[in-house]
Amino acid sequence: xxxxxxxxxxxxxxxxxxxxxxxxxxxxxxxxxxxxxxxxxxxxxxxxxxxxxxxxxxxxxxxxxxxxxxxxxxxxxxxxxxxxxxxxxxxxxxxxxxxxxxxxxxxxxxxxxxxxxxxxxxxxxxxxxxxxxxxxxxxxxxxxxxxxxxxxxxxxxxxxxxxxxxxxxxxxxxxxxxxxxxxxxxxxxxxxxxxxxxxxxxxxxxxxxxxxxxxxxxxxxxxxxxxxxxxxxxxxxxxxxxxxxxxxxxxxxxxxxxxxxxxxxxxxxxxxxxxxxxxxxxxxxxxxxxxxxxxxxxxxxxxxxxxxxxxxxxxxxxxxxxxxxxxxxxxxxxxxxxxxxxxxxxxxxxxxxxxxxxxxxxxxxxxxxxxxxxxxxxxxxxxxxxxxxxxxxxxxxxxxxxxxxxxxxxxxxxxxxxxxxxxxxxxxxxxxxxxxxxxxxxxxxxxxxxxxxxxxxxxxxxxxxxxx
Amino acid sequence: xxxxxxxxxxxxxxxxxxxxxxxxxxxxxxxxxxxxxxxxxxxxxxxxxxxxxxxxxxxxxxxxxxxxxxxxxxxxxxxxxxxxxxxxxxxxxxxxxxxxxxxxxxxxxxxxxxxxxxxxxxxxxxxxxxxxxxxxxxxxxxxxxxxxxxxxxxxxxxxxxxxxxxxxxxxxxxxxxxxxxxxxxxxxxxxxxxxxxxxxxxxxxxxxxxxxxxxxxxxxxxxxxxxxxxxxxxxxxxxxxxxxxxxxxxxxxxxxxxxxxxxxxxxxxxxxxxxxxxxxxxxxxxxxxxxxxxxxxxxxxxxxxxxxxx
Numbered sequence: 001x002x003x004x005x006x007x008x009x010x011x012x013x014x015x016x017x018x019x020x021x022x023x024x025x026x027x028x029x030x031x032x033x034x035x036x037x038x039x040x041x042x043x044x045x046x047x048x049x050x051x052x053x054x055x056x057x058x059x060x061x062x063x064x065x066x067x068x069x070x071x072x073x074x075x076x077x078x079x080x081x082x083x084x085x086x087x088x089x090x091x092x093x094x095x096x097x098x099x100x101x102x103x104x105x106x107x108x109x110x111x112x113x114x115x116x117x118x119x120x121x122x123x124x125x126x127x128x129x130x131x132x133x134x135x136x137x138x139x140x141x142x143x144x145x146x147x148x149x150x151x152x153x154x155x156x157x158x159x160x161x162x163x164x165x166x167x168x169x170x171x172x173x174x175x176x177x178x179x180x181x182x183x184x185x186x187x188x189x190x191x192x193x194x195x196x197x198x199x200x201x202x203x204x205x206x207x208x209x210x211x212x213x214x215x216x217x218x219x220x221x222x223x224x225x226x227x228x229x230x231x232x233x234x235x236x237x238x239x240x241x242x243x244x245x246x247x248x249x250x251x252x253x254x255x256x257x258x259x260x261x262x263x264x265x266x267x268x269x270x271x272x273x274x275x276x277x278x279x280x281x282x283x284x285x286x287x288x289x290x291x292x293x294x295x296x297x298x299x300x301x302x303x304x305x306x307x308x309x310x311x312x313x314x315x316x317x318x319x320x321x322x323x324x325x326x327x328x329x330x331x332x333x334x335x336x337x338x339x340x341x342x343x344x345x346x347x348x349x350x351x352x353x354x355x356x357x358x359x360x361x362x363x364x365x366x367x368x369x370x371x372x373x374x375x376x377x378x379x380x381x382x383x384x385x386x387x388x389x390x391x392x393x394x395x396x397x398x399x400x401x402x403x404x405x406x407x408x409x410x411x412x413x414x415x416x417x418x419x420x421x422x423x424x425x426x427x428x429x430x431x432x433x434x435x436x437x438x439x440x441x442x443x444x445x446x447x448x449x450x451x452x453x454x455x456x457x458x459x460x461x462x463x464x465x466x467x468x
Numbered sequence: 469x470x471x472x473x474x475x476x477x478x479x480x481x482x483x484x485x486x487x488x489x490x491x492x493x494x495x496x497x498x499x500x501x502x503x504x505x506x507x508x509x510x511x512x513x514x515x516x517x518x519x520x521x522x523x524x525x526x527x528x529x530x531x532x533x534x535x536x537x538x539x540x541x542x543x544x545x546x547x548x549x550x551x552x553x554x555x556x557x558x559x560x561x562x563x564x565x566x567x568x569x570x571x572x573x574x575x576x577x578x579x580x581x582x583x584x585x586x587x588x589x590x591x592x593x594x595x596x597x598x599x600x601x602x603x604x605x606x607x608x609x610x611x612x613x614x615x616x617x618x619x620x621x622x623x624x625x626x627x628x629x630x631x632x633x634x635x636x637x638x639x640x641x642x643x644x645x646x647x648x649x650x651x652x653x654x655x656x657x658x659x660x661x662x663x664x665x666x667x668x669x670x671x672x673x674x675x676x677x678x679x680x681x682x683x684x685x686x687x688x689x690x691x692x693x694x695x696x697x698x699x700x701x702x703x704x705x706x707x708x709x710x711x712x713x714x715x716x717x718x719x720x721x722x723x724x725x726x727x728x729x730x731x732x733x734x735x736x737x738x739x740x741x742x743x744x745x746x747x748x749x750x751x752x753x754x755x756x757x758x759x760x761x762x763x764x765x766x767x768x769x770x771x772x773x774x775x776x777x778x
Binding site for chain 2: 020031069070073074076077078079080083086113178179196197199201202203214215217263411443
């Protein structure tokens with residue numbers, strides 16, 4: 001999946017769709033398999049990116065990957081205090097209150113005890129930078145930035161960060177489970193927890209650096225985002241994607257070289273994004289197609305891989321980036337970093353307009369510090385972020401030259417070629433990013449795949465390696 | 469030249485012998501039982517609070533931190549006191565151990581773990597299973613009591629703890645299956661009660677002697693079985709492999725002194741099913757393995773003599 005952060009309006013419709021479909025039940029009240037955070041902020045659970053506290057992900061030592069959890073087994077699973085105390089409202093009060101001058105109100109109730117509570121935190125408490133002066137300094141992504149500058153009113157910035165399970169290629173959750181209950185489906189890469197095998201030990205939840213595994217206190221087992229696999233199998237997008245108001249989510253198949261996953265996960269930090277991209281194969285390469293066929297990948301998956309927005313945005317155009325690649329799990333949800341807000345300046349006529357002449361050189365003067373985005377999406381490698389942002393600006397500049405300045409496509413294409421793009425790329429980007437057409441290309445799945453895809457190697461998937 | 473050839477032959481054969489010795493594992497022998505499950509006429513004490521006061525715990529066993537498989541426990545030890553008795557129809561385990569904190573997470577608690585105790589039995593008669601929860605050829609039956617959910621019967625059958633290298637060295641090529649299952653409903657035959665007082669747990673676990681399920685071993689007065697204990701301290705986040713365990717202990721059930729009468733209200737299944745390990749026919753497993761060792765040793769001697777002649 002790719003999420004284009006500039007388009008996220010923070011409406012939480014995705015979270016509610018997911019909640020209504022999957023977790024609106026006892027034991028999962030606090031669980032938001034899909035959540036939307038405001039950045040800068042501490043997220044959900046609080047400061048989940050701080051692995052010194054939570055113990056998630058892999059650590060590279062002597063060219064070997066070790067679970068951080070294995071190095072120190074005293075990490076604890078997050079508590080409700082780290083997430084939030086789930087609450088409901090006493091709606092009955094709206095009907096039974098005596099008539100007053102002010103509007104009736106409904107007191108919050110603890111969802112478990114049904115007693116009145118004082119709400120002190122929620123899954124999106126830092127929404128729209130609410131209380132940013134208190135909360136935002138605790139965001140773990142300030143490394144290398146004078147955060148005080150960005151907490152001043154005139155310099156403050158914000159964007160939304162929707163999150164689901166990343167269905168990683170090099171999962172930390174699966175090897176952490178002594179019961180082998182966590183597994184990755186070879187046919188589509190979806191990571192699942194076998195509820196018959198899970199014994200509720202919560203090692204997986206500690207090992208997941210994204211804190212996207214939720215213990216169900218009612219069943220005594222852990223649960224997670226299932227990428228709406230019953231929908232995906234029938235060619236439909238996950239509920240979060242379908243319901244997305246901003247049309248920010250893109251779903252597609254990628255073919256990747258499974259045998260190189262461990263090598264990619266061990267790349268130097270500043271090379272992790274590059275190594276991750278190199279795993280993804282060109283679905284038009286005859287050799288790749290042949291090997292995919294030999295491995296039992298059906299034709300509709302190969303065709304879908306050729307039309308996949310994920311392939312184009314992550315691999316071909318290098319617009320999308322993985323969330324915290326330094327955790328070394330090779331996450332398969334990617335983010336197109338935000339340009340927001342668009343730079344405007346007063347022009348000669350004292351009107352606000354885009355400073356298109358300097359728009360590309362001004363990339364380092366964007367409101368959101370490049371360093372902040374690099375800390376979040378590129379293990380600190382600012383060049384990866386710059387490359388993505390420059391291409392996003394180039395496409396805007398290209399269409400501006402045509403629409404505003406009346407240049408021909410051929411004339412305007414100079415700005416594209418400067419950044420390694422073609423007119424065809426620009427047209428495709430326009431259809432996907434601006435118009436939001438064909439945002440998901442999902443082949444229907446066949447149960448037989450589980451049998452035929454036995455050998456390791458190039459497999460299809462929005463993920464894909466099965467351990468053990 | 470001859471000397472090095474002899475050394476080669478010797479080392480190969482010794483290697484084979486060692487591998488086979490490791491493979492056969494511990495054997496059930498005629499040694500004196502570690503524990504005697506005394507026969508008592510009439511009702512077994514079911515109430516844990518009463519048991520804490522009235523049931524004498526005759527046996528003590530030291531438990532050590534599990535240090536074989538991931539995730540490794542902190543080094544440490546514990547001791548349980550216990551008694552085992554039967555009344556001809558049911559068998560009761562009275563287990564007492566010290567635990568400074570009563571850890572019983574109930575309700576919407578997601579970061580705490582319960583105190584727990586478990587008893588492991590071999591499913592089949594004959595060779596004892598691997599002590600760390602059996603393997604696919606020789607599974608174990610487990611009753612696990614947790615402070616928050618009570619007793620649950622489990623079946624474990626895959627020696628999940630052994631790494632691939634260890635498994636191959638021990639010729640354990642069976643495919644890895646789910647390491648542990650909740651046993652089917654017909655195997656959920658355990659009654660449990662627990663009482664915590666003054667830094668000490670008393671857990672009572674009672675089941676019928678007989679079993680109609682092949683996954684639950686039948687126990688008969690006059691026979692011997694084997695057990696392993698394990699305890700978990702929730703306050704130390706112990707769960708799964710983070711636990712303290714004993715080794716195999718043999719338990720002999722005293723002969724019933726008089727015709728048995730059903731005296732407890734736990735379950736009504738009392739019929740007996742005798743199960744032997746699959747593929748071993750009527751010959752005890754230990755006999756086969758002993759014979760293999762002897763044959764290999766004889767082969768070693770013959771080859772050595774031939775080598776000397778040559």
